[in-house]
Amino acid sequence: MSGPGSNDAAAAAGNPRPWWQTAVVYQVYPRSFADSSGDGVGDLRGITEHLGHLAWLGADALWLSPFYRSPMRDFGYDISDHTDVDPLFGSLADFDALLARAHELGLKVIVDYVPNHTSSDHPWFAASRSSRDDQRRDWYVWADPAPGGGPPNNWLSIWGGPAWAWDEATGQYYLHMFLGEMPDLNWRNPEVREAMFDVARTWLARGVDGFRIDVALYVMKDPELRDNPPATGGELTFHKSFGPWDEQLHVNDHAHPDAHEVWREFRALLDAAAPPDRVAIAEVHVFDPVEWASWFGTALDEFHLPFNFSLLQTPWDARAIAETVSAFERALPDAAWPNWVLGNHDEPRVASRVGPQAARAAMMLLLTLRGTPTLYYGDELGLPDVAVPPELMHDPQGRQDPALSRDPQRSPMPWSPGPGHGFTAPGAVPWLPAAPAADDLSVQRQAGDPRSMLSLTRALLAARRASPALSSGDWALEPSPGGVLAYRRAGDDERLVLLNLGAEPRTVALAGRWEVEVATGDRGGPLDAEVALDADEGVVLRPA
Numbered sequence: 001m002s003g004p005g006s007n008d009a010a011a012a013a014g015n016p017r018p019w020w021q022t023a024v025v026y027q028v029y030p031r032s033f034a035d036s037s038g039d040g041v042g043d044l045r046g047i048t049e050h051l052g053h054l055a056w057l058g059a060d061a062l063w064l065s066p067f068y069r070s071p072m073r074d075f076g077y078d079i080s081d082h083t084d085v086d087p088l089f090g091s092l093a094d095f096d097a098l099l100a101r102a103h104e105l106g107l108k109v110i111v112d113y114v115p116n117h118t119s120s121d122h123p124w125f126a127a128s129r130s131s132r133d134d135q136r137r138d139w140y141v142w143a144d145p146a147p148g149g150g151p152p153n154n155w156l157s158i159w160g161g162p163a164w165a166w167d168e169a170t171g172q173y174y175l176h177m178f179l180g181e182m183p184d185l186n187w188r189n190p191e192v193r194e195a196m197f198d199v200a201r202t203w204l205a206r207g208v209d210g211f212r213i214d215v216a217l218y219v220m221k222d223p224e225l226r227d228n229p230p231a232t233g234g235e236l237t238f239h240k241s242f243g244p245w246d247e248q249l250h251v252n253d254h255a256h257p258d259a260h261e262v263w264r265e266f267r268a269l270l271d272a273a274a275p276p277d278r279v280a281i282a283e284v285h286v287f288d289p290v291e292w293a294s295w296f297g298t299a300l301d302e303f304h305l306p307f308n309f310s311l312l313q314t315p316w317d318a319r320a321i322a323e324t325v326s327a328f329e330r331a332l333p334d335a336a337w338p339n340w341v342l343g344n345h346d347e348p349r350v351a352s353r354v355g356p357q358a359a360r361a362a363m364m365l366l367l368t369l370r371g372t373p374t375l376y377y378g379d380e381l382g383l384p385d386v387a388v389p390p391e392l393m394h395d396p397q398g399r400q401d402p403a404l405s406r407d408p409q410r411s412p413m414p415w416s417p418g419p420g421h422g423f424t425a426p427g428a429v430p431w432l433p434a435a436p437a438a439d440d441l442s443v444q445r446q447a448g449d450p451r452s453m454l455s456l457t458r459a460l461l462a463a464r465r466a467s468p469a470l471s472s473g474d475w476a477l478e479p480s481p482g483g484v485l486a487y488r489r490a491g492d493d494e495r496l497v498l499l500n501l502g503a504e505p506r507t508v509a510l511a512g513r514w515e516v517e518v519a520t521g522d523r524g525g526p527l528d529a530e531v532a533l534d535a536d537e538g539v540v541l542r543p544a
């Protein structure tokens with residue numbers, strides 16, 4: 001496949017791969033990473049002070065979740081000024097300093113871009129709701145009541161109740177797919193598109209290396225606002241249940257095909273920026289591999305990397321994972337590039353999902369598959385979900401259903417043992433409780449322990465960087481006994497990855513002579529003919 005966005009032209013010209021193909025992306029949730037001011041909430045200066053950790057670990061790019069001005073009803077995903085920094089996190093000067101330091105360290109910086117909605121505190125929405133005649137009225141999605149009264153259609157907010165809020169003053173409903181305080185923008189209005197594209201241009205001009213685009217497929221809905229049909233077969237739209245929201249098939253309230261055209265335009269804007277190597281990573285919750293692949297664009301001219309969340313819904317089982325990875329590899333358009341995710345600020349921590357021992361194999365999987373991995377802060381420490389008592393719960397999604405709360409996966413990064421854990425000042429109260437085992441899990445303790453999860457992650461990143469096979473080579477399944485996931489990576493060199501994801505020890509026969517490069521357990525040296533793997537054990541092998 002070729003076209004304006006394709007990589008084969010670069011490859012044919014002998015250019016190296018674009019940086020975002022060989023990069024490992026490290027996600028920072030700004031509230032939870034490092035608090036330089038001692039108020040219990042992380043901030044930009046704190047992040048800047050700890051960028052050395054990313055470089056030391058071996059990550060290549062930082063993805064920063066939102067730090068823009070916001071009333072924080074959804075902790076920054078509800079933006080009231082897209083081009084300013086919220087005082088809680090610092091200032092624009094702090095952002096510039098962060099960017100400069102990251103670039104000095106060789107790290108790219110990807111920022112969150114939130115196109116679907118703004119905060120209801122945004123001046124655009126204040127104008128829009130001020131009168132039906134306001135010139136910004138049509139910047140949001142307003143509709144009259146249904147003929148019999150009540151909301152215009154049956155669309156639901158993901159976080160409970162109708163997706164429509166009644167505005168008494170102007171006598172119409174406005175649409176909000178998330179909180180009532182997060183009204184949806186009307187992307188069918190060219191002025192909105194231009195204003196939001198200007199936001200992107202502003203950050204590009206400041207020097208960011210790309211965007212992670214929030215709920216990218218929500219920007220276009222059915223223009224006639226038709227009802228969603230009922231979900232009769234128990235189908236889930238996402239990989240987890242959102243309660244009553246799952247009683248509908250979400251065919252009209254998001255992912256309208258017109259979204260392709262929006263993102264093609266956005267991509268052209270990125271490609272026109274100098275230097276033209278900025279990346280568009282999109283949050284797309286699409287679990288059908290062929291449909292997922294469509295979001296690269298028919299000419300690879302939409303998203304460079306539509307997030308692949310499939311591993312989040314795949315059972316922790318060798319055969320199931322082999323099938324998932326094969327299906328997404330098969331669906332990948334020629335010259336497009338895969339990507340993998342095992343955790344983020346919306347998902348239960350991988351260490352809690354699969355268990356602390358299996359989390360080591362999970363890290364090996366994430367960092368040895370073909371494609372750009374995204375590593376969520378703290379997963380390199382094996383940080384678990386941290387229980388948050390109901391009275392301390394912050395997350396609006398948790399208010400809909402405490403089981404869905406995302407607070408547990410947003411606990412403070414433990415940098416060192418002792419009060420505050422190096423995250424905040426000793427004596428300060430962190431915005432969310434630290435992990436009970438934060439002392440032992442801390443970066444400082446783990447860095448000194450060659451057997452720690454942190455040391456394993458660092459070794460995997462070093463191996464990945466040093467091996468063309470691991471960073472960009474082909475991927476192919478290898479025969480293996482039940483419970484073991486085995487694959488070969490091949491480029492200018494070769495690696496074999498064996499992961500025993502089952503609860504029983506397994507012996508894997510080896511063709512040829514191999515030696516252990518990285519192991520989740522205590523293992524090293526050359527191997528002949530076979531290797532006996534413990535439960536949850538994984539190895540990366542190189543030819544001996």
Ligand code: NOJ
Nearest residue numbers: 074077178214215345346
């Ligand atoms: C997806 C983000 O990842 C999530 O944290 C946020 O709450 C919603 N989009 C709304 O912006």
